[in-house]
Amino acid sequence: MEEKILFKEESYRIIGACMKVHRGLGLGFLESVYEEALEQEFKNVEIPFERQVKLNIFYEEQKLKKYFIADFVCYNKIVVEIKSVKHVPGAFYSQLNNYLAATRKELGILVNFGTTSLTYKRIINTTHSR
Numbered sequence: 001m002e003e004k005i006l007f008k009e010e011s012y013r014i015i016g017a018c019m020k021v022h023r024g025l026g027l028g029f030l031e032s033v034y035e036e037a038l039e040q041e042f043k044n045v046e047i048p049f050e051r052q053v054k055l056n057i058f059y060e061e062q063k064l065k066k067y068f069i070a071d072f073v074c075y076n077k078i079v080v081e082i083k084s085v086k087h088v089p090g091a092f093y094s095q096l097n098n099y100l101a102a103t104r105k106e107l108g109i110l111v112n113f114g115t116t117s118l119t120y121k122r123i124i125n126t127t128h129s130r
Contacts, residue, residue: 006107006124009046010075017041018082021087022118031084034113035071038082042074049074055102068098078107084114086094093123100125 005011021037035051042049055068071081079099083092088110096108100123108123 004124006076007075010078011107011109011122013045013047014074014078014080014109015111017045017047018113019118022113025113027084027114027116031071031082031083031113031114032082034082038072042072042110048076048078049080053060055099057102068099068102070103073103073105077105078104078109079105080109080111081112083112084127085112088112088119088121093121096123097125102126 018038018041021034021041024075025034025037039049039051047092050073051071053070054071055063055070057066057068071082074080079096081092081096081099085092092110096110099108100108104125106125108121108125109120111120
C-alpha cells in the first residue's frame, strides 16, 4: 500500500523556493535576510503566504495573552519556520510542533539556511490533526 504524502505539491513548491533563495544568497546571513528574500521568492512563484503570523494559544478553550509568531504560513495550511544555524537543535523541532498544536495545522516545514546545502524537515502534527 502506497503512503500518501501530506500536501506533496505545496511542499515541493515551498522547498523549491527555499532552495532558490539558498543558491542565490549562500549561507552566513541572519534569518531575517533569508525571510525577506523568501518572501520575494514566494511572490515570484505565486505561493500564497502570510509572513510573521501571530498564532494564538488556548488553554481550556480560553485564549491566552501569550502567542507565537510563525515566520510564514503558506497556502493557509503549512507553517514554515526558517533558521540559519550550523546544527539544528531539538528545541527548534519542538517549537514548530508547538506552532502546529496552536494552529491545529497538519504540516510544518523547518528550513535551515545555515549549512552549505539547504536542509529541511517536514513535521506532521499527529496530536491535533483535523
